[in-house]
Amino acid sequence: xxxxxxxxxxxxxxxxxxxxxxxxxxxxxxxxxxxxxxxxxxxxxxxxxxxxxxxxxxxxxxxxxxxxxxxxxxxxxxxxxxxxxxxxxxxxxxxxxxxxxxxxxxxxxxxxxxxxxxxxxxxxxxxxxxxxxxxxxxxxxxxxxxxxxxxxxxxxxxxxxxxxxxxxxxxxxxxxxxxxxxxxxxxxxxxxxxxxxxxxxxxxxxxxxxxxxxxxxxxxxxxxxxxxxxxxxxxxx
Amino acid sequence: xxxxxxxxxxxxxxxxxxxxxxxxxxxxxxxxxxxxxxxxxxxxxxxxxxxxxxxxxxxxxxxxxxxxxxxxxxxxxxxxxxxxxxxxxxxxxxxxxxxxxxxxxxxxxxxxxxxxxxxxxxxxxxxxxxxxxxxxxxxxxxxxxxxxxxxxxxxxxxxxxxxxxxxxxxxxxxxxxxxxxxxxxxxxxxxxxxxxxxxxxxxxxxxxxxxxxxxxxxxxx
Numbered sequence: 001x002x003x004x005x006x007x008x009x010x011x012x013x014x015x016x017x018x019x020x021x022x023x024x025x026x027x028x029x030x031x032x033x034x035x036x037x038x039x040x041x042x043x044x045x046x047x048x049x050x051x052x053x054x055x056x057x058x059x060x061x062x063x064x065x066x067x068x069x070x071x072x073x074x075x076x077x078x079x080x081x082x083x084x085x086x087x088x089x090x091x092x093x094x095x096x097x098x099x100x101x102x103x104x105x106x107x108x109x110x111x112x113x114x115x116x117x118x119x120x121x122x123x124x125x126x127x128x129x130x131x132x133x134x135x136x137x138x139x140x141x142x143x144x145x146x147x148x149x150x151x152x153x154x155x156x157x158x159x160x161x162x163x164x165x166x167x168x169x170x171x172x173x174x175x176x177x178x179x180x181x182x183x184x185x186x187x188x189x190x191x192x193x194x195x196x197x198x199x200x201x202x203x204x205x206x207x208x209x210x211x212x213x214x215x216x217x218x219x220x221x222x223x224x225x226x227x228x229x230x231x232x233x234x235x236x237x
Numbered sequence: 238x239x240x241x242x243x244x245x246x247x248x249x250x251x252x253x254x255x256x257x258x259x260x261x262x263x264x265x266x267x268x269x270x271x272x273x274x275x276x277x278x279x280x281x282x283x284x285x286x287x288x289x290x291x292x293x294x295x296x297x298x299x300x301x302x303x304x305x306x307x308x309x310x311x312x313x314x315x316x317x318x319x320x321x322x323x324x325x326x327x328x329x330x331x332x333x334x335x336x337x338x339x340x341x342x343x344x345x346x347x348x349x350x351x352x353x354x355x356x357x358x359x360x361x362x363x364x365x366x367x368x369x370x371x372x373x374x375x376x377x378x379x380x381x382x383x384x385x386x387x388x389x390x391x392x393x394x395x396x397x398x399x400x401x402x403x404x405x406x407x408x409x410x411x412x413x414x415x416x417x418x419x420x421x422x423x424x425x426x427x428x429x430x431x432x433x434x435x436x437x438x439x440x441x442x443x444x445x446x447x448x449x450x451x452x453x454x455x456x457x458x
Binding site for chain 1: 293294295296297310311312313314318323329330331332333336337339340369370371372373374375376377378381382408409410411412
């Protein structure tokens, strides 16, 4: 999808604000949210989505946020109906614990590699795959398994998103992305797996050619909108 | 016996000594994933002269020591979400690639913690029975994917119950995967559905080890 076409035939995926970048997200949408712990979480886009108001969301994320930040902001605002997550519990995951304990959020816990591969499969047009992870455990109880060679595998289904919200360090207006350290985590995988992919970016958006093509990790074909969200200087190394 | 029921002559290894046993067995050139909890004691026991490459499931090969004060980068954390550093020669990649390395059998060793390990190598390390707030992380992927799965743990639980058991009563992480367990009392291999003692703490007697170990135990003479 080319959500933000430029003038005169140019490609311009820049959004002016985080709020503009999440425009059009519908109720009941499935939202893939990048990040691992505090690294690579698109906090500005999540806060903008809270303001935007979409609700009854299915959120797919590695963690459930900490304190009021990240996915926790959506949980706190009561916008999440279902959470598909690998490791929702952490020392600061108070909003997940509250919503889960009161029964307002459904939870599907998925082994981390399986979660990531289900998203990858969606981006590659693969509807399902077999993995050895989780065979014989309660997380895969009652699921379809099949033996290949000497080993059992469990069938896992692709996990596409309506929207992906990710964070990168640099982008150009074509939507090519470069990441910083392990903030990359789910970004490249989720970018490919959603109908609408939005990236918040630390640096001002560059022009095509400014990013070294050898360094681009996520090609712009996967990215629909980019928005520059400066990182506060005490945080940025 | 002393007051805590432990034989007077027994001198259990410290957790750092246990970690040093794990480190001793990691060869130069090995690609190794270190789990959260007690396994995090292992990296500092690896001699600096021996190049062992540490893998982190959030997308890093070559995790270095924790950064000094003021040099932490919020975008550079390990799988336990603690500030990390990258050694020269290290690399970053996506989460998806990190797990493809795991399930693709590219890791030589993973060092994991455990609630229980069975004599057939079943591992239980992700949830307590009747858990209220489930969370699994990468435990199941690591347990089935690494070429060698070793566990570092105290020999018994806080309540004194054996952690090495005939069959796990805790929710399983994976079946038949653990090859060696390093505890404060012994280093134990899992072979032919039995625990086989490879090394024992000073003063450890077979009768005491049997008392604190569930399952079938073999102590080669």
